Amino acid sequence: MSSGTMPFVLNLGPTLNVEKAGSLRKDIADALGSGESVSVDFSAVEEIDLSCLQVLYAGLASAKASGREMHFVGNLPQKAGERLKACGFLCGAKALAADLETALGLLS
Amino acid sequence: MAQSMDKFKATFREEAFELLGKLEDQLLELEEQPLNGELINAAFRAIHTVKGSAAMFGFDAVSKFAHEFETALDLCRNGTLSITKDFIGLALKGRDHLRRLMEYESEVPEDIATDGEALLKRFASFAAKGKPKEAEPRAEKPAPVEEARQPAAPTRTFRVVFKPAAGVFRNGTKILNLVEELVGMGVADAFPHMKSIPALGEMDPESCYTWWEVLLTAATDENAIRDIFIFIADQAELKVEVVAEGESVEPRRLGDILVDRGDVSRADVAEALNSQKKLGEVLVEKKVISTPQIESALVEQEHLKKVHDHNEMAASSIRVASEKLDSLVDLVGELVTLQARLAQTSIDLGDSTLASISEQFDRLISQLRDNAMSIRMLPIGSTFNKFRRVVRDLSLELGKEAELVTDGAETELDKTVIEKLGDPLVHIIRNSVDHGIEHPDARIAAGKQRAGTIKLVARHSGAYVLITVVTRHRF
Numbered sequence: 001m002s003s004g005t006m007p008f009v010l011n012l013g014p015t016l017n018v019e020k021a022g023s024l025r026k027d028i029a030d031a032l033g034s035g036e037s038v039s040v041d042f043s044a045v046e047e048i049d050l051s052c053l054q055v056l057y058a059g060l061a062s063a064k065a066s067g068r069e070m071h072f073v074g075n076l077p078q079k080a081g082e083r084l085k086a087c088g089f090l091c092g093a094k095a096l097a098a099d100l101e102t103a104l105g106l107l108s
Numbered sequence: 109m110a111q112s113m114d115k116f117k118a119t120f121r122e123e124a125f126e127l128l129g130k131l132e133d134q135l136l137e138l139e140e141q142p143l144n145g146e147l148i149n150a151a152f153r154a155i156h157t158v159k160g161s162a163a164m165f166g167f168d169a170v171s172k173f174a175h176e177f178e179t180a181l182d183l184c185r186n187g188t189l190s191i192t193k194d195f196i197g198l199a200l201k202g203r204d205h206l207r208r209l210m211e212y213e214s215e216v217p218e219d220i221a222t223d224g225e226a227l228l229k230r231f232a233s234f235a236a237k238g239k240p241k242e243a244e245p246r247a248e249k250p251a252p253v254e255e256a257r258q259p260a261a262p263t264r265t266f267r268v269v270f271k272p273a274a275g276v277f278r279n280g281t282k283i284l285n286l287v288e289e290l291v292g293m294g295v296a297d298a299f300p301h302m303k304s305i306p307a308l309g310e311m312d313p314e315s316c317y318t319w320w321e322v323l324l325t326a327a328t329d330e331n332a333i334r335d336i337f338i339f340i341a342d343q344a345e346l347k348v349e350v351v352a353e354g355e356s357v358e359p360r361r362l363g364d365i366l367v368d369r370g371d372v373s374r375a376d377v378a379e380a381l382n383s384q385k386k387l388g389e390v391l392v393e394k395k396v397i398s399t400p401q402i403e404s405a406l407v408e409q410e411h412l413k414k415v416h417d418h419n420e421m422a423a424s425s426i427r428v429a430s431e432k433l434d435s436l437v438d439l440v441g442e443l444v445t446l447q448a449r450l451a452q453t454s455i456d457l458g459d460s461t462l463a464s465i466s467e468q469f470d471r472l473i474s475q476l477r478d479n480a481m482s483i484r485m486l487p488i489g490s491t492f493n494k495f496r497r498v499v500r501d502l503s504l505e506l507g508k509e510a511e512l513v514t515d516g517a518e519t520e521l522d523k524t525v526i527e528k529l530g531d532p533l534v535h536i537i538r539n540s541v542d543h544g545i546e547h548p549d550a551r552i553a554a555g556k557q558r559a560g561t562i563k564l565v566a567r568h569s570g571a572y573v574l575i576t577v578v579t580r581h582r583f
Contacts, residue, residue, distance in 0.1 A: 018277040021313035029308055054305050055313050062308040066285050071355045086291040088298030088320065
């Protein structure tokens with residue numbers, strides 16, 4: 001995790017699995033607590049599992065509830081993106097925050 | 109009757125050749141990604157379909173061999189056997205043997221039968237490695253005729269509700285992989301429900317809060333679906349319902365879907381329909397139903413429409429023997445020649461009426477020629493896979509490591525040109541492996557990577573298609 005001046009940048013590691021879900025939650029909570037807008041960088045992500053997806057979803061919901069901005073940058077690897085697409089995360093499910101969908105859809 | 113049976117058999121052969129062609133691709137990809145469950149399933153389904161259809165049309169040798177092949181793939185599918193390079197080598201040989209067997213209904217020449225027996229022994233030996241010692245060696249039993257003759261499961265549309273338990277992550281279960289495998293069984297649309305995820309500060313990051321509804325249209329049965337989740341059966345709620353039987357899926361109204369799901373009553377729907385607003389909006393406003401429930405029902409509606417449209421489209425395309433297309437193109441060629449003579453005659457006679465008819469005729473002939481030629485156009489990628497196999501087999505034979513990288517597979521060429529390109533390209537690619545790629549030791553000594561790369565590129569260049577083969581022996 002590294003902090004820029006504006007916004008707060010959260011660099012995600014290559015493997016986002018259940019072992020990392022706890023620290024990811026803390027990092028997002030800290031970032032949101034900093035009072036700045038948060039930019040979550042997916043550039044280094046190679047694999048992401050459901051536990052971390054849930055944390056990102058909760059993070060977005062918290063950001064929205066507190067009036068903060070949380071954005072996603074970077075690309076997911078094609079395979080990881082295709083898996084998420086198969087699981088319905090990128091098929092236009094309106095229940096997901098649009099920003100999360102956009103973030104997870106960063107395949108182009 | 110015999111004639112119509114011959115027609116069915118010819119269609120079966122064509123389709124089986126297609127499946128075996130795809131199987132070759134899947135096996136080559138599996139060699140690169142041995143843990144790819146979707147590929148293993150696809151290979152298994154291809155062999156399973158060939159086996160079932162072969163038994164139905166009386167291709168007993170094909171059916172028997174495919175049965176043993178399927179047994180080995182099934183062991184890979186359930187994780188009992190690992191997919192190694194040796195196994196892929198054997199599976200590719202098995203696939204080649206099946207293709208040869210397809211030429212014979214029952215009487216198989218002795219040399220081919222002997223090859224088959226040797227391969228069957230190797231399959232049995234592989235399968236034996238993956239079985240518990242007390243298990244009966246199934247591979248040594250002859251294929252049970254009744255089992256082999258069972259037709260593949262009919263196509264159905266299932267609604268699968270998958271609710272993993274909260275603690276499911278703790279044993280390392282990769283939930284997304286399971287959903288992806290389910291979706292890979294056929295045409296599917298998944299809808300994840302994430303509304304139960306608590307706020308960031310209140311959530312347990314190691315708990316699962318998400319559940320799915322998946323609409324799946326596939327030639328499978330409930331057991332095959334349940335098999336995917338068998339290892340977490342005690343940690344998940346799984347509901348499998350059939351929402352449509354057969355391939356002819358009809359689109360349905362949202363209200364009918366919601367009633368069918370038990371989300372609302374007919375009376376609720378009837379009342380909501382009296383409003384000027386959309387059905388979903390009214391039901392949500394009246395708190396009869398939640399937004400995710402509506403969205404999930406919309407996914408189901410969209411899925412049924414998609415499958416319906418796909419089937420309609422499939423029904424509007426037909427298979428035509430390539431000889432008939434060749435004959436059509438020849439006839440069009442003769443028409444073009446005749447038209448040129450007509451045009452010249454109209455000029456020679458100076459007859460304006462004839463010249464006008466000739467011009468109109470010329471335009472129509474040009475369109476007819478373009479249409480006829482376009483029917484024979486195929487993407488060149490259909491032959492690229494053959495070259496991947498050539499590179500793989502020759503590298504092994506020569507003790508080299510080489511990878512074929514292709515680009516422009518979608519480039520279209522006339523079918524006859526593609527056929528004529530096959531042999532010269534095989535020759536060039538064989539030479540590239542033989543003379544353009546060094547042995548791994550020599551490559552490492554020269555500071556290169558162990559494996560060499562051969563790049564095969566097809567692209568349009570003006571009115572031509574340019575095919576390039578590059579051996580990157582410097583890297």
